[in-house]
Amino acid sequence: MKKIIEIKDLGFDYGEGWVFHKLNLEITEGDFVAVIGANGAGKSTLLKMLANVIEPTIGEIIYYGTPISEFENWERIGYVPQNPGRAQKNFPISVREVVGLGLLKGNSLIHRFNEEDKKAINEIMERFDLTDLRYRKIGELSGGQQQRVFLARAMVKQPKILLLDEPATGIDTAAKADLYAMLKKINREQGVTIIMVSHDLELAADAAQNALCLDHGICFWGEVHAALKHHHKHGYFYR
Amino acid sequence: MIEMFEMEFMQRAWLAGLIMAVICPLIGSFLVLRRQSLIGDGLGHIAFAGVAGGALFGYSPVLSAAVATILGALAIERVRVKLSDAADMVLAIFFYSGMGLAVIFTSMNKEGGFNLGSILFGSLMTVSSRDLLIVAALGLCTVLFVILYYRPLQYLTFDETSAKVAGLPVDKLNMLLAVLTALTVALSMRIVGLLLVSAMMVIPVACALQTAKSFAQTILQSMAYGIIAVALGLTTSYYANLAPGGTIVLTCTALFMVSTLLGKKKTGNKPAPTPCAHCKVCEEEAKNEG
Numbered sequence: 001m002k003k004i005i006e007i008k009d010l011g012f013d014y015g016e017g018w019v020f021h022k023l024n025l026e027i028t029e030g031d032f033v034a035v036i037g038a039n040g041a042g043k044s045t046l047l048k049m050l051a052n053v054i055e056p057t058i059g060e061i062i063y064y065g066t067p068i069s070e071f072e073n074w075e076r077i078g079y080v081p082q083n084p085g086r087a088q089k090n091f092p093i094s095v096r097e098v099v100g101l102g103l104l105k106g107n108s109l110i111h112r113f114n115e116e117d118k119k120a121i122n123e124i125m126e127r128f129d130l131t132d133l134r135y136r137k138i139g140e141l142s143g144g145q146q147q148r149v150f151l152a153r154a155m156v157k158q159p160k161i162l163l164l165d166e167p168a169t170g171i172d173t174a175a176k177a178d179l180y181a182m183l184k185k186i187n188r189e190q191g192v193t194i195i196m197v198s199h200d201l202e203l204a205a206d207a208a209q210n211a212l213c214l215d216h217g218i219c220f221w222g223e224v225h226a227a228l229k230h231h232h233k234h235g236y237f238y239r
Numbered sequence: 240m241i242e243m244f245e246m247e248f249m250q251r252a253w254l255a256g257l258i259m260a261v262i263c264p265l266i267g268s269f270l271v272l273r274r275q276s277l278i279g280d281g282l283g284h285i286a287f288a289g290v291a292g293g294a295l296f297g298y299s300p301v302l303s304a305a306v307a308t309i310l311g312a313l314a315i316e317r318v319r320v321k322l323s324d325a326a327d328m329v330l331a332i333f334f335y336s337g338m339g340l341a342v343i344f345t346s347m348n349k350e351g352g353f354n355l356g357s358i359l360f361g362s363l364m365t366v367s368s369r370d371l372l373i374v375a376a377l378g379l380c381t382v383l384f385v386i387l388y389y390r391p392l393q394y395l396t397f398d399e400t401s402a403k404v405a406g407l408p409v410d411k412l413n414m415l416l417a418v419l420t421a422l423t424v425a426l427s428m429r430i431v432g433l434l435l436v437s438a439m440m441v442i443p444v445a446c447a448l449q450t451a452k453s454f455a456q457t458i459l460q461s462m463a464y465g466i467i468a469v470a471l472g473l474t475t476s477y478y479a480n481l482a483p484g485g486t487i488v489l490t491c492t493a494l495f496m497v498s499t500l501l502g503k504k505k506t507g508n509k510p511a512p513t514p515c516a517h518c519k520v521c522e523e524e525a526k527n528e529g
Contacts, residue, residue: 074405096453105406135452
């Protein structure tokens with residue numbers, strides 16, 4: 001399998017000591033990685049670094065052989081931040097508008113949606129069962145529906161890598177199961193590489209292939225069911 | 240009614256007012272939705288310092304106000320990005336410092352050089368052709384900026400982090416928006432006054448938020464509310480012999496109350512029902528209601 005993400009000697013410090021230090025990892029194409037660990041272990045920090053939202057203190061991230069600072073093909077990366085809908089509860093934006101935002105790229109500042117774009121938006125809404133909700137305001141939807149909208153926004157440009165920051169937070173168990181089933185389908189059928197920060201190893205285990213446990217460094221990296229077995233026996237992988 | 244438009248100064252007042260009614264809510268939509276509703280007010284304090292400084296050192300008050308507000312807006316934007324958790328506190332420090340500077344400049348100035356009343360409350364009835372030209376140019380730039388960059392601006396207003404991940408030049412767009420906000424405050428101050436500029440940036444948007452269902456509707460409706468407020472306000476002030484600036488602001492407030500009622504009526508004051516794709520009970524209920 002082709003390696004598409006390389007993490008070399010990565011470290012991050014908010015100014016109060018290392019969140020993690022000397023992280024080394026390679027992620028291959030088509031993998032589905034669940035990033036787990038206790039609160040404050042650096043899971044979301046790692047994801048934000050992969051999304052280039054924050055810069056590492058030391059070390060580097062390489063996408064498709066190109067250091068992240070020089071990487072330009074951001075349309076290959078889809079990103080779903082933590083609780084995006086809840087943060088914008090009263091924002092006057094329709095489901096269709098949110099999904100359409102996913103088509104914007106760095107080089108398309110003056111962006112007018114052409115017929116192809118409109119077709120892509122309609123298709124992705126159909127696929128994520130959002131067509132009936134297209135004119136509803138995002139804040140009117142349930143947590144599970146909002147998460148489908150943000151997933152559709154990330155998927156509308158057909159990315160190769162999907163970065164998800166605790167996508168199941170704040171949604172009920174049934175919606176969580178639907179969400180993980182949807183992610184599994186995206187990974188297995190479309191070959192999209194997924195890196196997902198998660199607290200529900202049990203639920204995520206069916207969808208993910210590998211687990212990365214962080215505790216200020218890597219304390220487990222391997223097959224997800226082995227991680228689950230260990231987790232049942234000993235809890236998290238504290239070093 | 241026609242008689243009001245026979246006088247040249249009223250024609251200019253109407254034109255300037257209507258241009259302000261479009262550009263203030265247009266820029267204000269982005270500010271209010273980014274929870275920066277008070278930035279217009281704050282920049283007003285800084286503009287006041289600019290006017291007072293200009294009068295003291297012998298520069299054009301409008302030019303010095305424009306320079307001061309642009310520098311202030313860029314500094315506030317940088318602080319907002321660096322210290323997002325304490326942004327409102329730092330914003331307040333900027334505002335009070337602007338006011339402090341204005342007081343010092345005013346006390347040092349023994350020769351006058353500007354009319355405090357017209358800076359704070361504007362003098363819509365004394366708008367000159369030159370003022371009108373400046374505001375029209377600003378209006379054109381603002382409308383073009385929003386039309387050209389509508390979607391990136393929408394993205395960074397809604398979810399700045401994801402816009403950054405998508406590769407959009409978020410910092411540059413934020414800076415451009417800050418400069419346009421500063422220019423709107425500084426150049427409109429002579430016409431509608433510092434107090435009215437910020438009111439026109441916020442209240443029409445607040446009205447639109449009660450009734451709009453999408454981002455595009457919010458922008459269009461806020462401009463419509465702005466135009467209605469200026470038209471009603473100017474007409475009332477003309478016939479009732481009231482101050483135009485204050486009448487326009489109070490008309491905006493009245494419109495806000497009306498829009499709140501309209502918004503409640505539209506949604507029935509409760510969230511719309513969520514369709515359920517898999518639930519038989521919901522399907523039955525929908526059939527019965529249908």
